[in-house]
Amino acid sequence: RLTSLASPGLIQAAGRALGISGKGARNSGSPEAGDDDKMDVDVEDTAPPAEEEYPDVDGEPPAWAEDRTPLGDAIPWFRKFQGGMHTKDGVLYGVLISGDAGVRSYIDDEIIITRTGGGSEKDAEGKLTQVADQKDDTAISRSVNNSMKFNIAVGVVIGKKNKILKRKLPHAFNVMDYFRVAYVWHERIDGFIAVRFRLEKLDLEEKSWWAEKGSPAPLKTGRRKYVKPNERKCGACNQTYYRIYYQGWMCLNTSCGRFWKLPDGTDPPVDLDYDQKWLDWRHEADGRVQPHYSLVPDYMSVIDDTDPNSTYSRTSWKNGIVCPNCKQCLSRRFWDGWRCDDSCGFRRVLSMQAISLRAVIDDYEVAPIRRAIVFDPGPKETALIEPKIDDLYCQPYSRLVYDLPGAGTVTHFVANREINERPNGPNDLFVQLQQANLGLRRYPLSQAVVNGTLNAQFAVNYGMPYGFVVAVDSLPLSEACDPILRVMGRLTWATREATQTEGRTALVPNELLALGYFEDMAINYHDDGEDTLGPTIASLSLGAMAHKSLRMKYKYYNGFTKGSRKLVRHDPVLEGCPNREWRLELKQKLDNEELTWAAYEAAWWAKYRETKGSPARDAPPCIKTQLHHGDLVVMHGDGVQKYYEHQVELEKGGGAKLRFALTARHVLPEKIEESEWPKGQFKLTKDQVYNGN
Numbered sequence: 190r191l192t193s194l195a196s197p198g199l200i201q202a203a204g205r206a207l208g209i210s211g212k213g214a215r216n217s218g219s220p221e222a223g224d225d226d227k228m229d230v231d232v233e234d235t236a237p238p239a240e241e242e243y244p245d246v247d248g249e250p251p252a253w254a255e256d257r258t259p260l261g262d263a264i265p266w267f268r269k270f271q272g273g274m275h276t277k278d279g280v281l282y283g284v285l286i287s288g289d290a291g292v293r294s295y296i297d298d299e300i301i302i303t304r305t306g307g308g309s310e311k312d313a314e315g316k317l318t319q320v321a322d323q324k325d326d327t328a329i330s331r332s333v334n335n336s337m338k339f340n341i342a343v344g345v346v347i348g349k350k351n352k353i354l355k356r357k358l359p360h361a362f363n364v365m366d367y368f369r370v371a372y373v374w375h376e377r378i379d380g381f382i383a384v385r386f387r388l389e390k391l392d393l394e395e396k397s398w399w400a401e402k403g404s405p406a407p408l409k410t411g412r413r414k415y416v417k418p419n420e421r422k423c424g425a426c427n428q429t430y431y432r433i434y435y436q437g438w439m440c441l442n443t444s445c446g447r448f449w450k451l452p453d454g455t456d457p458p459v460d461l462d463y464d465q466k467w468l469d470w471r472h473e474a475d476g477r478v479q480p481h482y483s484l485v486p487d488y489m490s491v492i493d494d495t496d497p498n499s500t501y502s503r504t505s506w507k508n509g510i511v512c513p514n515c516k517q518c519l520s521r522r523f524w525d526g527w528r529c530d531d532s533c534g535f536r537r538v539l540s541m542q543a544i545s546l547r548a549v550i551d552d553y554e555v556a557p558i559r560r561a562i563v564f565d566p567g568p569k570e571t572a573l574i575e576p577k578i579d580d581l582y583c584q585p586y587s588r589l590v591y592d593l594p595g596a597g598t599v600t601h602f603v604a605n606r607e608i609n610e611r612p613n614g615p616n617d618l619f620v621q622l623q624q625a626n627l628g629l630r631r632y633p634l635s636q637a638v639v640n641g642t643l644n645a646q647f648a649v650n651y652g653m654p655y656g657f658v659v660a661v662d663s664l665p666l667s668e669a670c671d672p673i674l675r676v677m678g679r680l681t682w683a684t685r686e687a688t689q690t691e692g693r694t695a696l697v698p699n700e701l702l703a704l705g706y707f708e709d710m711a712i713n714y715h716d717d718g719e720d721t722l723g724p725t726i727a728s729l730s731l732g733a734m735a736h737k738s739l740r741m742k743y744k745y746y747n748g749f750t751k752g753s754r755k756l757v758r759h760d761p762v763l764e765g766c767p768n769r770e771w772r773l774e775l776k777q778k779l780d781n782e783e784l785t786w787a788a789y790e791a792a793w794w795a796k797y798r799e800t801k802g803s804p805a806r807d808a809p810p811c812i813k814t815q816l817h818h819g820d821l822v823v824m825h826g827d828g829v830q831k832y833y834e835h836q837v838e839l840e841k842g843g844g845a846k847l848r849f850a851l852t853a854r855h856v857l858p859e860k861i862e863e864s865e866w867p868k869g870q871f872k873l874t875k876d877q878v879y880n881g882n
């Protein structure tokens with residue numbers, strides 16, 4: 190705790206006049222020598238004002254965001270979606286000063302003093318606590334040192350949750366400015382060594398936008414004194430350090446016996462005051478200190494709409510823009526560009542010229558006469574299931590059926606040139622879907638670790654509402670365009686074909702999710718196991734090739750949940766899971782009531798401990814397929830979604846820049862509001878019905 194020597198009102202007034210917020214400063218000199226008490230600034234002693242009582246800021250941030258995703262997409266020096274420091278190749282590029290930056294944090298109009306955060310954790314109340322030593326050899330502290338050593342300016346974003354600056358911040362995340370790393374040192378925090386650093390605003394001429402509204406302009410750079418802080422050499426280790434704290438100079442060499450000791454050899458208190466000379470220290474303008482990126486880059490100026498290769502490229506969907514009107518960071522949420530929210534209305538619409546199949550398929554011929562079926566499990570991939578291959582049953586397709594015992598089947602209808610080239614077949618559909626204005630866009634994931642994380646593909650939903658992975662608005666199927674209805678025809682055929690062979694009646698699809706993949710897009714392991722869905726999911730691939738994999742879910746593979754390691758109550762003990770024999774034996778005993786649940790648990794873990802050779806891990810894929818242009822895949826059986834998960838990745842390289850995946854499901858009407866049912870009703874013309882040719 191700080192020793193307060195002045196009244197809180199006086200303290201705050203003094204702080205504001207100096208542009209000081211947060212922890213206070215004292216004049217240099219030793220406290221023993223009797224300092225000027227009036228300069229004692231101790232705002233910690235007063236209850237922090239409620240946010241709305243903080244003073245307004247003087248200007249507007251040059252860029253801002255309400256979520257981390259658009260911020261990281263649009264600000265290249267802070268392409269960081271979790272954590273507070275963006276480092277790359279050993280250099281620190283950007284810092285986020287958000288909630289609790291820990292003890293002795295400090296921000297004023299030109300200076301920021303913070304810590305690297307390494308070796309620290311948030312406690313139950315969200316307070317940052319150091320839990321391990323952090324020395325200079327960690328990647329993060331090397332990066333901070335490198336930015337100082339190599340004169341790389343560091344961009345800073347301030348979060349609304351920040352309570353050190355004590356200003357009313359306009360947005361959740363606000364770009365401040367570029368700073369130089371002026372000093373890096375070690376301290377002891379919560380008993381552990383921590384790395385701290387001091388940032389100094391690069392442009393000292395201009396008033397900072399986050400300065401208090403109406404506060405005086407900063408001193409012109411030509412009139413500043415640029416006096417260095419006091420420094421002293423340690424008598425024990427001979428190292429020289431600046432004096433940072435009013436309470437006294439301290440050696441900052443972690444290997445010295447006098448590290449972090451006050452001149453009288455005692456440990457310093459937790460709350461210390463910054464020495465005024467240390468806070469007043471500024472560097473003269475130095476042209477060598479430069480940022481790597483523009484503070485707010487103008488990505489729009491480098492987009493070439495006339496080149497489809499650039500429109501569908503990774504950079505084109507990974508990079509956000511900053512709205513030129515309201516300065517909001519915008520992710521590429523729309524198929525055809527960037528749009529700001531309604532209050533601003535800014536749009537940058539790309540012409541989205543159609544891309545040819547030739548441009549996205551990297552094979553000698555765009556389609557083969559007969560597709561070679563790729564199935565070679567290889568010696569290491571013994572978990573892969575061998576499909577039953579039938580070239581005759583639904584010619585000209587080859588049909589591959591993968592059996593997942595106890596779960597269901599995956600049927601792959603492999604297309605070829607004859608199928609793809611037919612009028613209104615896959616080749617035509619690929620062009621037609623590009624020409625149709627489908628309204629594809631990226632939606633926030635419903636179960637994301639970071640708020641606002643967007644689905645990695647562009648999506649639009651037709652028919653009955655479906656929103657397991659992303660909440661996508663659904664459009665009535667009756668109003669869908671011709672190519673979408675033709676796709677519905679194909680998927681209805683595939684659904685029947687894959688399920689009738691098992692002697693069951695198919696539930697005809699009444700929903701269609703269209704996904705558009707650009708270069709390098711992928712959908713990570715997930716299942717489509719929403720309880721509103723029937724057991725069959727059929728999909729059509731158009732355009733670039735993709736790889737689809739299926740694997741058993743972690744808990745069914747290992748028998749227990751990840752993290753909390755709770756045993757699965759009704760363990761199906763599927764084929765391919767480890768320790769299958771004894772797991773089946775124990776399950777039998779549990780099912781026959783020879784074991785209580787508690788006895789089962791004890792026996793299970795005892796057996797598991799004996800099997801030292803099988804540590805818990807993610808299941809390896811049991812199905813790996815290549816999804817080529819025109820192929821259809823049908824996953825059938827409730828167990829496929831319950832026990833298995835699937836992922837799809839666009840082929841890397843080879844120009845694989847555009848793929849459509851159209852997936853049809855049967856949404857159970859009884860599970861959906863009746864008012865939504867009409868959306869799933871549609872009638873195909875004779876021409877739109879597909880019969881497998």
Ligand SMILES: O=C(O)CCC(=O)C(=O)O
Nearest residue numbers: 702712717728837850852
């Ligand atoms: O891209 C695909 O082929 C399938 C997409 C998918 O996994 C899904 O819609 O759940």
